Amino acid sequence: MSAKERGMAKLLARADREERFSAVMAYVNPDVSAMLDLGCGIGALTTRLAERFPLALIVGVDRSRYLLSKLQRKRNVLTVLGDIPDLPLKKSFFDLVVAVQVLHEIFHFKGAHALARTFQNVFCLLKKGGEFLIFDHVNPGDTSICLKLSEELLEKLREFQSKFKPRRITYYDLGRGRIETSVRDFYDFVTKIWALNSELEEEEMSETHTPFTRQELVNLSQEAGFKVVHTTSLTPIDSHLEYYGITVESVVKLPNRHIILHAKKI
Numbered sequence: 244m245s246a247k248e249r250g251m252a253k254l255l256a257r258a259d260r261e262e263r264f265s266a267v268m269a270y271v272n273p274d275v276s277a278m279l280d281l282g283c284g285i286g287a288l289t290t291r292l293a294e295r296f297p298l299a300l301i302v303g304v305d306r307s308r309y310l311l312s313k314l315q316r317k318r319n320v321l322t323v324l325g326d327i328p329d330l331p332l333k334k335s336f337f338d339l340v341v342a343v344q345v346l347h348e349i350f351h352f353k354g355a356h357a358l359a360r361t362f363q364n365v366f367c368l369l370k371k372g373g374e375f376l377i378f379d380h381v382n383p384g385d386t387s388i389c390l391k392l393s394e395e396l397l398e399k400l401r402e403f404q405s406k407f408k409p410r411r412i413t414y415y416d417l418g419r420g421r422i423e424t425s426v427r428d429f430y431d432f433v434t435k436i437w438a439l440n441s442e443l444e445e446e447e448m449s450e451t452h453t454p455f456t457r458q459e460l461v462n463l464s465q466e467a468g469f470k471v472v473h474t475t476s477l478t479p480i481d482s483h484l485e486y487y488g489i490t491v492e493s494v495v496k497l498p499n500r501h502i503i504l505h506a507k508k509i
């Protein structure tokens with residue numbers, strides 16, 4: 244087990260993730276009999292699903308043997324060690340497939356083709372009428388914003404700019420702690436400050452928290468054959484602003500940073 248996996252296990256066990264699981268579980272049809280939890284990690288959602296739906300079978304898949312070993316054993320849970328884009332599971336078997344904060348990892352570590360293949364694979368694994376629920380980070384767009392940061396945070400921004408690999412982070416120093424940047428660059432920065440110099444730094448600096456737009460996720464779903472029933476955005480950025488004492492000087496409504504997409508195989 245690597246330090247990265249240990250760090251990930253701690254991160255996935257954080258209590259502040261409860262809200263996103265409740266949001267996802269609100270979509271689950273109570274008649275569901277077989278569910279697949281893609282990239283289940285330590286099984287934070289898997290366990291909740293198993294407890295809420297004791298008559299259903301829940302299959303949790305992850306590529307990390309260590310994270311799977313942390314999953315609480317339940318009578319109605321099976322785990323599979325595997326790679327999501329190419330899962331050799333039974334076709335037309337599941338009523339529901341959930342993917343919580345995993346598609347952005349597939350996109351970054353395996354590429355756009357692997358992500359498209361994941362949607363196609365999920366479509367095949369679902370029964371007719373089956374549902375695909377995605378919870379993930381979303382690209383908030385490139386609107387320009389002005390912010391006021393403390394000197395310490397400005398230093399962190401410089402460090403982040405030098406370490407973040409997915410794209411060049413751009414900001415203009417307007418003096419006296421004021422900067423102009425894009426909402427997208429700001430969201431990647433503010434949601435990853437914690438990872439600087441941590442055991443997850445390498446992983447977090449290699450992937451973005453703004454991977455795809457809502458429309459790109461809708462397109463991927465439709466291209467795989469799904470009907471998109473609903474999308475909603477959630478998780479305001481405000482708590483990060485408060486925590487780090489950041490003032491937004493622009494008159495813009497900052498978008499939420501997560502999306503839930505609910506698609507159906509009709």
Ligand SMILES: C[S@@+](CC[C@H](N)C(=O)[O-])C[C@H]1O[C@@H](n2cnc3c(N)ncnc32)[C@H](O)[C@@H]1O
Pocket residue numbers: 255281282283284285286287288304305306307310325326327328342343344345348349353
């Ligand atoms: C951010 S974690 C989310 C875990 C879990 N869904 C949750 O919300 O608690 C992403 C998980 O996806 C897994 N993962 C990423 N890419 C994968 C792949 N290609 N195949 C299987 N698992 C993958 C990682 O090992 C990790 O456990």
